[in-house]
Amino acid sequence: MSPPPPVFDHVWLNAHLATMRDDALGIIExxxxxxxxxxxxxxxxxxxLPAHDAPVTDCGGAxxxxxxxxxxxxxxxxxxxxxxxxxxxGGATYEEIARAGGGILSTMRATRAANDxxxxxxxxxxxxxxxxxGVTTVEIKSGYGLELDAELRQLRAARALGAQRxxxxxxxxxxxxxxxxxxxGRQGDYLRHVVEEILPRAAAEGLADAVDAFCExxxxxxxxxxxxxxxxxxxxxPVKLHADQLTDxxxxxxxxxxxxxxxxxxxxxxxxxxxxxxxxxxxxxxxPGATLMLRETHFPPIAAxxxxxxxxxxSTDMNPGSSPALSLLLMLNLGCTLFRMTVPEALLGVTRxxxxxxxxxxxxxxxxxxxxxxxxxxxxxxxxxxxWLGGNPCAGRVxxxxxx
Ligand code: NIG
Ligand code: FE
Numbered sequence: 001m002s003p004p005p006p007v008f009d010h011v012w013l014n015a016h017l018a019t020m021r022d023d024a025l026g027i028i029e030x031x032x033x034x035x036x037x038x039x040x041x042x043x044x045x046x047x048x049l050p051a052h053d054a055p056v057t058d059c060g061g062a063x064x065x066x067x068x069x070x071x072x073x074x075x076x077x078x079x080x081x082x083x084x085x086x087x088x089x090g091g092a093t094y095e096e097i098a099r100a101g102g103g104i105l106s107t108m109r110a111t112r113a114a115n116d117x118x119x120x121x122x123x124x125x126x127x128x129x130x131x132x133x134g135v136t137t138v139e140i141k142s143g144y145g146l147e148l149d150a151e152l153r154q155l156r157a158a159r160a161l162g163a164q165r166x167x168x169x170x171x172x173x174x175x176x177x178x179x180x181x182x183x184x185g186r187q188g189d190y191l192r193h194v195v196e197e198i199l200p201r202a203a204a205e206g207l208a209d210a211v212d213a214f215c216e217x218x219x220x221x222x223x224x225x226x227x228x229x230x231x232x233x234x235x236x237x238p239v240k241l242h243a244d245q246l247t248d249x250x251x252x253x254x255x256x257x258x259x260x261x262x263x264x265x266x267x268x269x270x271x272x273x274x275x276x277x278x279x280x281x282x283x284x285x286x287x288p289g290a291t292l293m294l295r296e297t298h299f300p301p302i303a304a305x306x307x308x309x310x311x312x313x314x315s316t317d318m319n320p321g322s323s324p325a326l327s328l329l330l331m332l333n334l335g336c337t338l339f340r341m342t343v344p345e346a347l348l349g350v351t352r353x354x355x356x357x358x359x360x361x362x363x364x365x366x367x368x369x370x371x372x373x374x375x376x377x378x379x380x381x382x383x384x385x386x387x388w389l390g391g392n393p394c395a396g397r398v399x400x401x402x403x404x
Contacts, residue, residue: 006042008034008054009401012374013046015059018382019366020066020351025344025382026366033064035372035401043366057403059376062395065347065385066366067136067373069354070328072264072285074174074319076123076157077144079110081320094294094322095246098218104144104178107320111144111154119157120164126318127161129326134375134394136404138167139315139358141212143174147182148198151175155207166397166404168373170358172240173199173208176220176228191224195231203235210261210359214242215251222254229258238359244269245290256280262313262357267296271304278308283357286341286349287317288334289325302339312341313357314349332386343383374398 011034019026032049034042042050084097084106097103114122130138140158145151155171162169175194183190202208211232215225219242229239238261243251245265252273255263263269263277264285277284286300305312314335317323325331328350335341335349355364363371376396379385384393397404 005051005053006034008036008041008052010035011049011052011054011056012059012064012398013049013056015062015064015376017043017366018063018065018347019043020348021365021367023344023348025347027382031064033366033372033374035398038372038400040366040368040370040372043368062376063379063382064366065134065375065377065382066351066364067375067397067399068134068328068350069137069358069364070130070135070315070318070350071139071262071313071354071357072287072315072317073138073140074143074317075126075138075140076119076142076154076161077107077111077320078114078119078122079107079320080324081106084321095218098178101181103321105181107144108146108178108180112147112150116153116157119153120160123157123161124164126326127165127167130316130318130328131165131167131397132394133327133329133392134377134397135328136167136373136375136397136399137170137355137358137360137363139170139172141172141174143177143212143214146175146178146180148201151198152202152205152207155202159207166399166402170209170360171207172210172212173202174212174214175199176213176224178214178219187220187224191220191227195228199228199231199235203237208237210238210240212240212242215249215254216242216245217247217249222250225254226258229260233258240264240357244273252277256282261359264315265290266300267291267298269301271301274301274304274310275308278305278310283311283313283353285313285315285357286335286339287315287323288331288338289323290317291338292334293323299339302341311353311356312345312349313353314341314346315354327390329385329388329392330390333389336386343386346386347382372398372401
């Protein structure tokens with residue numbers, strides 16, 4: 001007697017698959033994917049698909065990738081900073097604007113002034129823009145509240161976005177983003193407030209999946225960052241870091257020493273820091289939107305990352321100041337054109353390595369047992385995802401096995 005047919009909830013076929021299982025994209029031409037209970041139950045060439053009686057979607061020759069992962073965003077905020085953009089076009093620098101009380105602090109004022117519903121409403125169109133391109137997991141940071149209540153409200157807004165749309169939202173507490181005006185000249189006291197009040201509350205309410213900090217000459221010192229990281233780890237929370245964006249503050253090595261999930265930006269990191277990250281398994285999150293927007297001339301040390309085998313992720317850094325980027329596909333192009341990443345490096349950067357940057361072992365790759373989060377694209381070749389400067393070939397998303 002032949003074995004009973006496998007039970008699938010749904011099958012997608014007549015598609016080419018970029019599984020991301022290997023560094024050449026793990027391509028399966030004319031493949032099929034089957035889902036059961038939100039996970040991938042079978043994947044392979046269509047010719048080998050077992051007999052089944054599940055509903056089928058004919059993908060018409062589309063390409064299927066793991067649902068894209070945007071692993072670094074500041075999506076929840078009030079207002080925008082187009083006026084500062086104009087000041088920068090007139091010659092002012094990001095640092096000058098920040099030191100004059102603009103920058104992050106101007107978004108802090110607009111964020112504190114917004115109520116909970118307004119925060120969610122303002123963020124929804126930005127989230128939707130990412131989803132339309134095939135994003136199925138997005139990380140969202142706080143960092144524009146800079147006081148207990150407003151930081152928690154930002155994180156709750158991020159959770160609310162995840163409840164209102166078919167997407168996984170992963171949150172990071174970034175209360176150590178800037179020193180708020182109430183603590184002007186008392187940076188140490190603010191950091192203590194973050195460590196002793198904001199962090200424990202965010203952890204106790206289950207609002208933070210990770211803890212981030214801005215380690216920079218205009219923000220927090222390496223020692224302050226280390227203090228915060230130690231406290232986060234005591235609460236069982238993983239850490240990540242905005243590192244070496246404007247100056248080389250040894251952020252890459254610091255993140256590695258704390259076993260951070262990721263160190264992000266890295267425009268001015270040194271090779272020893274990159275080597276330490278590779279050894280610690282800390283993912284390098286590259287943010288070419290910020291590089292472009294700030295007309296930065298230092299690029300992240302990609303050669304050192306390749307040499308040491310440091311995994312690279314790519315993300316929008318969606319934020320109102322340094323990267324008002326609403327397209328992860330555009331970041332694929334910028335990763336290639338600005339940073340000279342290869343197409344496989346860029347695509348791994350928004351799938352497998354982006355999952356690693358968030359500590360998520362159940363996605364980013366198409367394989368049996370992984371979450372069935374898919375992005376479908378009407379393209380001839382995967383390289384098209386990096387090639388077009390604008391436009392959107394996404395033909396559908398699947399989240400946990402369900403068309404979204
Ligand atoms: O990732 N570098 C610090 N934080 C953000 C920018 C925040 C802002 O300017 O509002 C970033 O680039
Ligand atoms: Fe950022």
